[in-house]
Amino acid sequence: MSEPAVAVTGVTKTFPVPFKRQSVIAVRDLNLQVEAGQVYGLLGPNGSGKSTTLKIILGLVSPTRGTAEIFGRESKEVASREAVGFLPESPYFYKYLTGAETLRFYGKLCGLRGPKLVTRVDELLELVGLTNARDRRLGGYSKGMLQRIGLAQALVHEPRLVVLDEPTAGVDPVGSREIRDLILDLKRRGITVLLSSHLLDQVQEVCDRVGILADGILVRDGPVDELLAVENRTEVVFENGSDELGQQLETLIRAAGGQLIERRKSRKTLERLFLDATRK
Amino acid sequence: MAAITANTLTELTRLKVFYVLLLFALVLIGSSIFMARLTFQQEFQVLKDISLGAMSIFTSLLAIVATARMLPQDIEDRTVYTILAKPVPRFEYLVGKLGGVLLLLTITTLIMTALFLAVLSFREQAALAETTRQMAGLPQEQLTEALRAVRAATFNADLIPGISVLFLKACLLASLTLFISTFATTNIFTVVVTVFIYFIGHLQGTAREFWLQEHGGSWISRTFLAVVALLFPDLQLFNLADEVVTGAAIPLEIFLKTAALGCFYTLIYLLLATAVFNAREL
Amino acid sequence: MRLVIVLLGVLLLGGVKLPLEHHLFITRAAHRLQSTPLDLNLREQIGQLSFVAALSGFRAVIADFLFIQAHVAWERTEWSRVLLLFRQVTMLQPRGILFWDMAAWHMAWNASVAAFNNPAQPRLALRLKAQREYFDLGRDFLERGLQNNPDSPQLCEALGRLYRDKYKDHARASAYFEMMAAKPGAPNYAKRFAVYELSFCEGREREAYERLMALYATGEKERLPTMISRLKYLEEKLDIPLDQRISDAVRR
Numbered sequence: 001m002s003e004p005a006v007a008v009t010g011v012t013k014t015f016p017v018p019f020k021r022q023s024v025i026a027v028r029d030l031n032l033q034v035e036a037g038q039v040y041g042l043l044g045p046n047g048s049g050k051s052t053t054l055k056i057i058l059g060l061v062s063p064t065r066g067t068a069e070i071f072g073r074e075s076k077e078v079a080s081r082e083a084v085g086f087l088p089e090s091p092y093f094y095k096y097l098t099g100a101e102t103l104r105f106y107g108k109l110c111g112l113r114g115p116k117l118v119t120r121v122d123e124l125l126e127l128v129g130l131t132n133a134r135d136r137r138l139g140g141y142s143k144g145m146l147q148r149i150g151l152a153q154a155l156v157h158e159p160r161l162v163v164l165d166e167p168t169a170g171v172d173p174v175g176s177r178e179i180r181d182l183i184l185d186l187k188r189r190g191i192t193v194l195l196s197s198h199l200l201d202q203v204q205e206v207c208d209r210v211g212i213l214a215d216g217i218l219v220r221d222g223p224v225d226e227l228l229a230v231e232n233r234t235e236v237v238f239e240n241g242s243d244e245l246g247q248q249l250e251t252l253i254r255a256a257g258g259q260l261i262e263r264r265k266s267r268k269t270l271e272r273l274f275l276d277a278t279r280k
Numbered sequence: 281m282a283a284i285t286a287n288t289l290t291e292l293t294r295l296k297v298f299y300v301l302l303l304f305a306l307v308l309i310g311s312s313i314f315m316a317r318l319t320f321q322q323e324f325q326v327l328k329d330i331s332l333g334a335m336s337i338f339t340s341l342l343a344i345v346a347t348a349r350m351l352p353q354d355i356e357d358r359t360v361y362t363i364l365a366k367p368v369p370r371f372e373y374l375v376g377k378l379g380g381v382l383l384l385l386t387i388t389t390l391i392m393t394a395l396f397l398a399v400l401s402f403r404e405q406a407a408l409a410e411t412t413r414q415m416a417g418l419p420q421e422q423l424t425e426a427l428r429a430v431r432a433a434t435f436n437a438d439l440i441p442g443i444s445v446l447f448l449k450a451c452l453l454a455s456l457t458l459f460i461s462t463f464a465t466t467n468i469f470t471v472v473v474t475v476f477i478y479f480i481g482h483l484q485g486t487a488r489e490f491w492l493q494e495h496g497g498s499w500i501s502r503t504f505l506a507v508v509a510l511l512f513p514d515l516q517l518f519n520l521a522d523e524v525v526t527g528a529a530i531p532l533e534i535f536l537k538t539a540a541l542g543c544f545y546t547l548i549y550l551l552l553a554t555a556v557f558n559a560r561e562l
Numbered sequence: 563m564r565l566v567i568v569l570l571g572v573l574l575l576g577g578v579k580l581p582l583e584h585h586l587f588i589t590r591a592a593h594r595l596q597s598t599p600l601d602l603n604l605r606e607q608i609g610q611l612s613f614v615a616a617l618s619g620f621r622a623v624i625a626d627f628l629f630i631q632a633h634v635a636w637e638r639t640e641w642s643r644v645l646l647l648f649r650q651v652t653m654l655q656p657r658g659i660l661f662w663d664m665a666a667w668h669m670a671w672n673a674s675v676a677a678f679n680n681p682a683q684p685r686l687a688l689r690l691k692a693q694r695e696y697f698d699l700g701r702d703f704l705e706r707g708l709q710n711n712p713d714s715p716q717l718c719e720a721l722g723r724l725y726r727d728k729y730k731d732h733a734r735a736s737a738y739f740e741m742m743a744a745k746p747g748a749p750n751y752a753k754r755f756a757v758y759e760l761s762f763c764e765g766r767e768r769e770a771y772e773r774l775m776a777l778y779a780t781g782e783k784e785r786l787p788t789m790i791s792r793l794k795y796l797e798e799k800l801d802i803p804l805d806q807r808i809s810d811a812v813r814r
């Protein structure tokens with residue numbers, strides 16, 4: 001078996017509360033593994049410790065107890081960050097830089113130089129759809145554009161693991177769709193993705209595996225299909241059938257000893273409606 | 281690291297810090313209003329004092345103000361996460377930031393020096409022309425002597441070490457400010473503490489020598505002096521400009537030792553900043 | 563807690579830097595490059611703000627500022643104010659030769675004349691006394707200036723001139739010009755001035771004559787009109803044999 005992309009073992013993180021004796025426990029005895037090539041979703045209500053966990057994995061916050069590893073290297077080591085790209089929650093970048101300059105800056109931080117850097121920057125701008133805005137200052141970018149430049153920045157050194165903290169927060173449905181497509185694209189290319197969110201539908205759509213945090217404790221962890229499957233139920237959707245056909249089905253189910261729980265007209269999702277309505 | 285330095289410099293230049301230079305030019309021009317009534321020797325002394333004083337205060341202020349907001353800003357905007365999530369050691373991040381400020385200080389010092397020397401040589405030409413006119417008809421020997429006096433009153437080579445030491449003082453202050461900003465909670469706190477250290481730093485020498493020499497006094501006052509002497513840098517040592525202007529020669533030994541001390545301090549504060557920053561939660 | 567560790571670290575490093583600073587301080591003091599601590603009385607005189615500025619590395623600027631004020635006071639002939647301001651200026655910037663020189667000049671040359679011509683004082687004796695007091699003030703400035711700047715030919719010259727022109731004390735004047743000649747960077751008229759003054763001293767004519775002749779012998783450049791006339795005066799006074807006297811044709 002190959003090495004896990006992320007391995008968190010026995011991590012507890014407490015933050016002291018200034019001028020008080022007590023402290024906040026943000027993460028409690030957390031064990032978490034993300035296998036290489038997976039898309040892992042970390043869910044949880046506000047303040048449940050999602051961002052803290054991600055920061056611990058990136059070595060931005062040091063755990064009070066326990067260890068975190070990326071591809072077998074401890075997060076404390078600077079070198080562990082060579083394999084990972086990170087998009088923090090609602091990121092800000094240097095307002096006075098243009099999109100292209102921003103990417104060039106982060107590329108240089110990762111040791112990219114010369115023509116290789118130039119082509120990489122162009123590629124990324126293309127990838128996140130900001131080619132038109134490349135020479136505009138970030139000060140004038142919208143929230144969704146910032147999120148996308150943040151994503152591009154996380155990918156600049158072609159990392160094997162990408163960590164995204166609420167990648168679709170504040171982005172309109174079109175943008176959010178694009179970001180989700182991008183994540184699926186990354187997955188196709190074999191890149192491991194670890195993301196946090198509280199938008200459940202979206203997580204359900206892209207993730208192979210999810211973990212649910214509540215008050216710093218990982219209360220659920222498993223493949224999406226398994227976690228959501230209701231063992232004794234099956235859904236059937238058909239098109240162009242008459243009411244009669246429905247009646248017949250119901251009788252069949254009864255006869256077999258089953259029970260029809262719900263019968264309704266299929267609806268398209270609000271997202272589908274929005275995407276259709278705003279498509280140019 | 282070079283990328284962070286370059287980026288910090290861009291950040292600072294786009295903050296329009298170069299207005300300070302404009303202010304400096306105004307001081308240079310403004311100060312000459314005083315001088316209409318003075319003799320050229322007095323004029324040059326005043327011009328040099330005011331220029332070097334302005335240079336000192338501007339570089340020091342620039343160092344403090346530019347550095348104080350740097351780190352808190354990055355942390356508040358969370359840009360620090362994106363940078364440190366790259367394979368960038370925290371030490372390099374700080375060095376890069378400080379490097380940007382030092383580069384800015386170098387550029388401003390060079391420009392100010394150039395402006396200052398330009399004004400000085402302009403005034404020198406005027407004084408030379410005037411002297412030649414006044415002394416027309418007197419023997420050549422006396423004229424040469426007089427012109428030599430004018431030249432001696434304007435330029436002396438020791439101005440350069442004097443300015444270099446001012447620059448080093450600004451570097452020290454930048455590094456100190458960075459150090460304080462690693463544990464400060466607000467920008468105001470950083471600036472206030474640094475300015476406080478700036479003032480105490482000029483008195484530290486007196487306190488230190490007193491502590492080292494006198495052995496009387498209550499233990500309270502002795503402890504107080506010891507704390508001042510140990511805790512604060514001696515900034516008065518970086519003040520060669522006053523002596524330079526009066527024409528005193530600066531021995532190479534003293535200049536080199538002062539420069540070494542300045543670099544030592546800058547380095548020490550940088551290391552302290554790293555120590556605190558490494559342990560800091562972001 | 564962390565703050566305490568940081569503080570301890572700084573204190574520890576303080577122990578390292580302390581000897582370095584002290585060493586540099588001593589070296590500077592040896593070269594007279596260490597400014598003296600300020601007198602607290604000065605604070606009341608120049609005001610809190612200026613005092614703080616002076617304490618924090620802007621002594622020179624404050625000194626200039628006061629100097630310009632002194633200049634204005636001089637134009638208004640407020641002599642006591644000129645004196646006060648110059649005392650402050652020289653306290654702030656004791657290495658400023660120009661300041662000592664100017665202070666003495668204002669006292670001994672300007673204020674003394676004003677005191678002598680004071681229309682409010684009809685009694686000559688008192689006016690002479692006042693004039694004399696200003697000479698002394700000028701001399702005090704120069705002497706203290708010389709203590710602070712022992713290498714300055716300029717201050718020696720000023721003292722020489724003061725004794726020559728104001729006190730009419732040729733022996734002292736000569737001694738100061740002599741001292742001036744020995745300083746580094748002294749102009750070459752220093753030696754001549756010293757001997758000229760010597761030639762006025764009763765009983766030292768022989769010495770003056772010999773030294774003047776030595777200067778005369780160094781070449782054409784030294785043979786200035788004043789020198790010729792002093793030599794002729796001494797030749798007369800010492801009854802030098804005619805064939806040893808200098809020729810009239812040397813200089814027109």
Ligand SMILES: Nc1ncnc2c1ncn2[C@@H]1O[C@H](COP(=O)(O)OP(=O)(O)OP(=O)(O)O)[C@@H](O)[C@H]1O
Pocket residue numbers: 015016024025026044045046047048049050051052053089198561562
């Ligand atoms: N630097 C810090 N200092 C003190 N407490 C902190 C710090 N960072 C996080 N916490 C606390 O830790 C807990 C978890 O915070 P965290 O940001 O990880 O939550 P989250 O799941 O990301 O929430 P959200 O959905 O709002 O982003 C919170 O109670 C928060 O107050």
Ligand SMILES: [Mg+2]
Pocket residue numbers: 050051052089165
């Ligand atoms: Mg969060």
